[in-house]
Amino acid sequence: MVSITNAHNDLIHDAVLDYYGKRLATCSSDKTIKIYEVDGENHRLIDTLVGHEGPVWRVDWAHPKFGSILASCSYDGKVIVWKEENGKWSQIATHAVHSASVNSVQWAPHEYGVMLLAASSDGKVSIIEFKEGRTSTPIVIDAHTIGVNSACWAPVCYEDVESDSSKPTKELRRFVTGGADNLVKIWKYDNDTQLYALEDTLNGHSDWVRDVAWSPSVLLRSYIASVSQDKTCVIWSQENNKGPWKKTEVQQEKFPDVLWRASWSLSGNILALSGGDNKVTLWKENLTGNWEPAGEVQQ
Amino acid sequence: MSIHHKDNPYQSSTFGKSLSLKVDGGFNAISINPSARDVVLASRQGLYIIDLDDPFSPPRWLRHETPWQVADVQWSPHPAKPYWVVSTSNQKAIIWNLTRSSSNAIEYALHGHSRAITDINFNPQEPDILATCSVDTYVHAWDLRSPKRPFYSTSPWRSSASQVKWNFKDSNILASSHGNNIFIWDLRNGSTPLSKLEGHQSSVNSIDFNRSRSSEIMSSSNDGTVKFWDYNSSDNSKSNKTVQTDFPIWRGRYLPFGDGYCVMPMVGGDNSVYMMNLNCPTEEMDNPENTRASSNSSRLQPIYTFKGHSDRVIDFLWRSRHSYDTMVDDREFELVTWSKDCTLKLWPLADILYDKVNFERNKRLEEKLPNYEYITYNREVLDSLNSNDNDYKRIKENFVTTSGLKNMNNVNHLNWLSGVRMNDQHSPDNLFEQPKLHNLGEEVSAIGHQFPKVVFEKISVSTGEILLTLNGPWSEINPDEYIFLRIEIQVPPKYPNKGHAPKFKIEENNNLTDAKKSEMLNKLNEIGKIYTDAGLYCLEQCLHYLLGEKVSMDLEDSINEPLFYLDGADSINFDNLSSLSDSNETIESIESSLDSDNNIFSDSYREHPEARNTFGRNLEFDSTPVPNECGAIWTPSGQLLCFFSSEKKSAKKVKNIFKLTKDNLMIKDDTIADPRVLFDGDQVKGSDVTENRPKIYVDTFSGNDAKSRATDVTTDEESDSDDSFGSFVDDWNDIVGNDIVVRTRIPTLMGNFAKSFGSVHSESVKTGDSSKITKNIILIKDFSMLFQEDKRLGEEYVITNKLADEMARLNALVAEKYGYEEISHCWQILSDLLLAERDQSFSSFTWNNNPLGIRWFVKEALRFFEKENNIQMLAMLCCVVANLLLSKMGPADVYNVEDSYKSLVTFELYDEHSTWPNDDHSQLSGANTIHSRSDSFAKSKLLNSYDTHSIRSDEISSLPYQTIGNTRLSTGRPSQHRKRDSTIGIQTPVYRRDRVAEISVELIEDEILETFKNPVRDILDPEDVKKCQLYIYQYAKLLFRWGLPYKRVELLKVSIKAISQHLQRDSFGVDDLNRVNNNTIEIKWVSSYAEDKAVGNCNYCNLKITGSMYVCGSCQHMLHTRCAKEWWAMGNECPSGCGCHCPNQYDRSS
Secondary structure (H helix, E strand, O other): OOEEEEOOOOOOOEEEEOOOOOEEEEEEEEEEEEEEEEEEOOOEEEEEEEOOOOOOEEEEEEOOHHEEEEEEEOOOOEEEEEEEOOOOOEEEEOOOOOOOOOOEEEEOOOOHOOOOEEEOOEEEEEEEEEEOOOEEEOOOEEEOOOOOEEEEEEEOOOOOOOOOOOOOEEEOOOEEEEEOOOOEEEEEEEOOOOEEEEEEEEEEOOOOOEEEEEEOOOEEEEEEEHHHHOOEEEEEHHHEOOOOOEEEEEEOOOOOEEEEEEOOOOOOOEEEEOOOOOOOEEEEEEEOOEEEEEEEEOO | OOOOOOOOOOHHOOOOOOOEEOOOOOOOEEEEEOOOHHHHHHHHHHHHHEHHHHHHHHOOEEEOOOOOOOEEEEEEOOOOOOOEEEEEEOOEEEEEEEEOOHHHHHEEEEEEOOOOOEEEEEOOOOOOOEEEOOOOOOOOEEEEEOOEEEEEEEEEOOOEEEEEEEEEOOEEEEEEOOOEEEEEEEEHHOOOEEEOOOOOOOOOOEEEOOOOOOOOOEEEEEOEEEEEEEEEOOOOOOOOEEEEEOOOOOEEEEEOOEEEEEEEEEOHHOOOOOEEEEEOOOOHHHHOHHHHHHOOOEOOOEEEOOOOOOOEEEEEEEEEOOOOOOOOOOOOEEEEEEEOOOOOEEEEEOOOHHHHHOOOOOOEEEOOOOOOOOOOOOOOOHHHHHOOOOOHHOOOOOOOOOOOOOOOOOOOOOHHHEEEEEOOOHHHHHOOOOOOOOHHHHHHHHHHHHOOOOOEEEEEEOOEEEEEEEEEEEOOOOOOOOOOEEEEEOOOOOOOOOOOOEEEEEEEOOOOHHHHHHHHHHHHHHHHHHHHHHHOHHHHHHHHHHHOOOOOOOHHHHHHHHOOOOOOOOOOOOOHHOOOOOOOOOOOOOOOOOOOOOOOHHHHHHHHHOOOOOOOOOOOEEEEEOOOOEEEEEEOOOOOEEEEOOHHHHHHHHOOHHHHOHHHHHOOOOOOOOEEEEOOOOOOOOOOOOOOOOOOOHHHHOOOOOHHHHHHHHHOOOOOHHHHHHHHHHHHHHOOOOOOOOOHHHHHHHHHHHHOOOOOOOOOOOOOOOOOOOOOOEEEOOOHHHHHOHHHHHHHHHOOOOHHHHHHHHHHHHHHHHOOHHHHHHHHHHHHHHHHHEEEEEHHHHHHHOOOOOOHHHHHHHHHHHHOOHHHHHHHHHHHHHHHHHHEEEEEEEEHEEEEEEEEHHHHHHHHHHHOOOOOOOHHHHHHHHHHHHHHHHHHHHHOHHHHHHHHHHHHHHHHHHHHHHHHHHOOOHHHHHHHHHHHHOOOOHHHHHHHHHHHHHHHOOOHHHHHHHHHEEEOHHHHHHHHHHHHHHHHHHHHHHHHHHHHHHHHHHHHHHHHHHHHHHHHHHHHHHHHHHHHHHHHHHHHHHHOOOHHHOOOOOOOOOEEEEEEEOOEEEEEEEHHHHHHHHHHOOOOOOOOOOHHHOOOOO
């Protein structure tokens, strides 16, 4: 078990391993991002990235085929893209379309190209595509009034047009956002207009939605987990990428404290929830479709 | 605070005036002191005592935080116990003694009901007797001299009680309403009802005894009727009279004077209170044709309607006054309403109304009216006496409450002031709409919001005293330096009339020279005089001057300049608010400015250090959520990456509770306030563990004031941005105060702040209290045991090069080795079934659908592992079945040939540019980018041990899909079978003549033989086929993440191929789907892949191309030069089957 203590001078807000599990990026209220090399039980600090002017909320590694690239978002309203070349990290792009804190940033599935999704407290989400070294004009969507707290891409999948085989199947590019209006919204890319349109609005929380996570495994149904300040976690599921979203609460009673973060495992759909009680709980769907606890981590 | 005590109701400044008081906080019940001076409001947060004579002074807050809405609150009507207030707290009734300190005010808690209490009523005759009724159907009567248990209990068993009332004359009689019925009880009669009044069609919401005719009772119901009964009459099952209304009635009560009654709707009815005369004299004449009405039923005929609330009225009360010891009835009344729109309104009664309800004023009285001491309980009581003997007086019950805290008066005074509107005219409607200043209180609240940097230490509107501190540029030596000033303003009562200018006093100060001071005073007096002479409010101008700004002495200007704050509310600019100001505005810590006088406000500042600096600096709006302090993120390999802060729990306790709802922020039109209950939900638990969290980032700063400052000190040189955090953070804290009252006026406030950004500058120093460094920890824990998928299995599972049954058996062993019994069994059974399948001949296929058959088993297994989310098993099952396809093909020569061909085909080089000429351009360019980036990635491979080969294998992995695309293209031809024929024929000319013809003619048309030859179709339900492909793709991804790229390639090579082949044979639709699926993946990869020519295989012989080759310039397919010669000698289409006529397109020597 790897354990790193006092990596930062202030609260840590995110820590992500890269594609191969070799490098760890952490970010913190101390405005820095730190890169660690993790090898078995050992770890070594490689670099500290300084550039944000406010606490850094989230970081995300790009798919390795694009290079060793990291995106970070911060309270200062910026998204910075960092790249490592010859062991040196540098900023290769700064994305500053938001007028308030950017609360989450995520790379799109690599099949879509080099594309970033950022969610901000100014109520907007933005999608930035990097093409041949330049950045195209970002698409900015008004998603939630008051603020967007989290946004997450759906895994690559395809619209099922079995009924009419003459039409080519369309790629189904979607993402989900959760905001301070207590709603979860699903957005879908329209190939014709090249814009994202609201596909569905899910209303199931009584307080701010803090995080949304779309399960990366594409089995029979899509799963979205949304966690909220109202101390609940809702699993939204949709059969075969169409039809209504079904709401399931992870547990009937409320969690002991507000929930901050949800994370799906790459396979097997195990959900890790973390919240204000400084505890991590794991959840798993049983054969009857209910969610049952699968473990707990405490500091 | 208040110096002069008004102990006479006739000196009241508010009686006879309309008044509107905004009180946020979800108050649900109201009651009035018998002396009619104070009202009490009750909510989940506790009680507010509001002095109606001094509405500008903040309420006294008796904290009692419960998750239950307060159903009722009653002030004792007896002169003997004027300090008793009883409120409900779910199943308990709480008796508050207001002469005690707020922290110790609970005198008794009556606990006798098992469910929520719905109503409380004091006995009108006996000061110590009261009755409660509850959802548990019981009615209890209590004697507070022995509060342990009720002395009388009764229940009609059937339905829960909604109201209980004592008879005004006979103190043994009480009535309670249960469902649609009303029961009259006599204490001496045990629990047999004296009478049962039936007749309402829906549940009764309110009952009231007549004050003068003791056996008469009125009831109001959801059915929209008011019924009047006389329970002593012979036929008591029938009401005397029924009045029909258009709305369900929430409350209906007799007037305390004359012969009238008031009703109030539950919903609808214009949110008004209606006043009626009991003996509606015109009723019969109005409805002569209405036969039903002629007897005892009539429509509602109000003589007056109190209209003005924007949401439903929660309750109404009568405020009254009369002279002491008088023998004539000189009572005067005023209606008090409390509405869901969070406003309390006073409605003076016009004299004509008294006449209309036959109230004879100045009538000789038979007995004196009770005298009440005209005092207020609004002031906090400091009871040194009680605190000593707390031990026995404190209720032992464990209330979920924080009422033990001292210092209740932390309601933000400025916000409170801004909610008070008063008017002299009897024109309530105008009053509530016009945004004009009406009095000093409104002026102070307006300027308080306009000058966030001015700290109001003391505001006493009733006495006209204001004490404020600010920083102004009044230094002799350095004009840029701001010095701290403390100014006392005495406002005369007749302000702002001519000749009543406020008096200013500037406190002695080292930095302020006497000359400067007198200059300032002169100027201030001048301003005050000019403005008040014109009848205008002058404080705003004086403050402008004190802050060093220019003040216009020309009144024209100032009139044009809107002084009022409501205007600002409409123009909130969120963008403006949310951007961080980078000005160097910093703050002054005011510890030094607080001296130890005894006024309440500075007291509260001292004891709540986080609540100091009211409006000391600018404010920003920011909806950034409070940051997470811990988190857990899955790594691809099934480990859990957790990070925690090891900050002590205690540090969090300080945090404020602040629930800012969406509606709050969105109200721009402030004139109609949102009635939302801010403290709904079940947020407050009061215990240490579940203390409520702030939601907004800036709040955490205020909560963890010490901490955030500490980090400033320890980590920061460039403290600009942090300071501005800190400053607006503190503001938020101030505004929000403590748990209480987040006013819907916050947007107003912010609007003003936004406007006044940067208008004032001040100097400051920030101090860090401690230098504690937050500890944190990152852990990576292995949770791979939670997953069905196991990397070790992935490593050892056999994917290819074996017969299906052997594979299954080997895999069973692998699973067993790692202790997966279930999976091992599954493999075992599959192995047996496959073996049977192989050994059996033609007749076996018919048994496949049998519950013991293989097809059934595979289907069930897939279903099971789908539920289990075991992608590994799903993919492996599919893989084995696919292998079966390949192995089954073995015996038949034709398939064998095709198979061997196909298995070699795997690494075909295939360029999508020509294959899919329709691909949109962006995808192509995207591919280019990817290529260049992967290039750079390769440079960093030193850091990642297997980067290079993983990239490579990723490229490889895309190939099978291309193959599918390839085969699918061929299906464009009219007949599937014919196509296969031709392919085989062309590619394996050796076998072509003698065998292909034979099969295509005779066997393919035979259904049974077809089935036999294509066993996969039987083993795999066609519906599952495309799912299988998805599973395999997913598992392949997983294998790759596990660092098993070779396994991945094997898997894709065998399975995807076989299944797609099967699909192709099986259904066009599915194939179509797959083509496009894979198309996307393929496109993204091809560029980088095409770079590496070495991967390419000859399209003819399927061997790797080395050395000289032929590449078609159009379709990019490659051939060995040798093969090309051979091929082009026979055919004229590309051997890949893409349909390209290569030699015609381009010069073949390229």
